Amino acid sequence: MARKLGRRGGNIVTIHDVARHVGVSPMTVSRVINGEKNVREETRAKVMASVEALNYSPNLAARSLATQDSARIGLLYSNPSVAFLSEFLLGILSESSQSGAQLLIESCEGPEGATVALEKMKAGGCDGVILSPPLSDSTRVAKILKDMNLPFVGVAMARPDPTVSCVTIDDFKAAKAMTRRLIELGHRRIAFIKGHPNAYASQIRYDGFLAAMAKSGLEVEDNFVGQGYFTYRSGFDAAERLLSHKDKPTAIFASNDDMAAGAVAAAHRIGLDVPDQVTVVGYDDTAMASSVWPELTTVRQPISDMAGLAVRLLLDQIRAYRMGKPFEAVREVRDFSLIERQSSAAIPEA
Amino acid sequence: MARKLGRRGGNIVTIHDVARHVGVSPMTVSRVINGEKNVREETRAKVMASVEALNYSPNLAARSLATQDSARIGLLYSNPSVAFLSEFLLGILSESSQSGAQLLIESCEGPEGATVALEKMKAGGCDGVILSPPLSDSTRVAKILKDMNLPFVGVAMARPDPTVSCVTIDDFKAAKAMTRRLIELGHRRIAFIKGHPNAYASQIRYDGFLAAMAKSGLEVEDNFVGQGYFTYRSGFDAAERLLSHKDKPTAIFASNDDMAAGAVAAAHRIGLDVPDQVTVVGYDDTAMASSVWPELTTVRQPISDMAGLAVRLLLDQIRAYRMGKPFEAVREVRDFSLIERQSSAAIPEA
DNA sequence: TACCAGATTGGTAGCGCTAACAATAAAAAG
């Protein structure tokens, strides 16, 4: 009697097949593939060989059913740079599909819409939430989640809140490093475009900039600091203003890529070459940075890795929560890096 | 004896709980939540009410284990506009998590790297593949997949291949509609920037443009057609050339948003205002379109929906394949729409 | 030699769900 057809593309290999092939019990195979100890090295090797030979790969559905370890994780994003989003999603995706977690996705307009979105997630049986910036920085959103008693992890969060788990880079150091690099290139008249005043990250990045400038004994004139809102347009406008002074800056550090791109456009518009006449650098290394011309020198955050790590942390947290363990916030700091592309150059010989 | 802790955020509600609550068998509840017929209306209502009351939501792991219907679907993308990617991912994600499908993601550099990536997927137990553009248009990639005997669905595929399943918009009509719109706005001297010569979509869009022009009896001069490569830079360069003629075009239709953004930058650089002096429109409605300033008027493809639909089609196809049914290609054509933003305007009064 | 701790392996049961079939109730037919 023909049973069900082969599953997963003819890959009907189950743990039992492997067990039979090796001549051990399924349990032993399970131990091996889960990396448990107390398996003789010889047995382990044989099992591994069979797994390889039969091209076995465990059925995640069965596993999560058996371990009762499945989780539904929510992904809440507002409207960050969409380029940021795709890298972010990529990270979330590859990690969560590996762990068999289910995803619920909601977007919201700023922290205001968050309540609704989170209610929806909770109703959908969500076990935990991942927050993308700028939501991750919102105390309000954090409060809602705490009230809901839902574990959550923020990504790229600048606010140093010891009660919230997150994965970040050191924005202060990164901004400082980029500024130092500009100084190394000979720039002295460096302007800065701040991000949205509500975003904590804006402040931190600005502080890093100031710190580097101060350390080199450089002054930061008031009219060399522009207020932006993380949008292309705001960068454009701010740069137009900054470049209108008679004593123009030779470099502009915009605190995200969108604004940097806007700044480049503004420079071009008034006939300034980038980077020959003015250097423009950004922050984030989103797709924007490498799609614009000239491609932007920028601070790279390993967004995808960070997002993946956030998923892992969240799952740990959910597990801990289920085991009744007390909550313990974790703060993981990843390394950033400076990406030098064509929008920056040494100061033009005066 | 304490059993396992509550799962899924305390949501331990199983189908049995609902069944007990209503006073029917679990099977009946199963029937209701799966929308099967042959359930009395009254019973159905009661079950629904309980589901609501208990906030039950089915355990996908258990379901896919029981139905043997789980699938691993691969997502192969090369390096399209990253902004495109995020919408694409969003669509894939929400659909596949609903259906409990597992995702494998691989990127590759053009069709060349595809073989490796696909081998990897196959080895990973992939049951089917989703192709993002421009891979979806590659006959080579299609051939590899056919040889591997893996079901696949292409997204935004312009090549009219009756042996391949895909979800698209009508690129010809879309380009034609946009061109007509420009003509409506009074433009007569309309330039076009073509996409990468290898991409079939480039040709189709160009054909649509030509058709609309011809229909209005407008001539398309050779030097009003620029060759681009779907990159910002190529759009910039092409536009610079197009705008250097003494008899400038009053509108430029770039066949994707990146190139349109480049064209805007080129116009700005030579001191032309967009849209007051020259209208620039794009194609795709990626994030690029709305992050640049002025925001681009463009052709919108419902990327997210298309991607979601592709997942559904693929799942159907995998199911059919498993049941031994003969393969049947499906071609789903979605509606596009014209999005008018700030980069287009009526022809300037001469 | 008898005994025990620890290492290693196996057996049993069940996670939550649904396919397949069995059973019953209701409706239609004879």
Place this chain on the structure above:
DNA sequence: CTTTTTATTGTTAGCGCTACCAATCTGGTA
């Protein structure tokens, strides 16, 4: 009013995996 059909519900078993506990096998120890 019995028989047949049909609509509706229930029962059983098992998807593939792992938690838990029992069994066996080591290598000492007394």
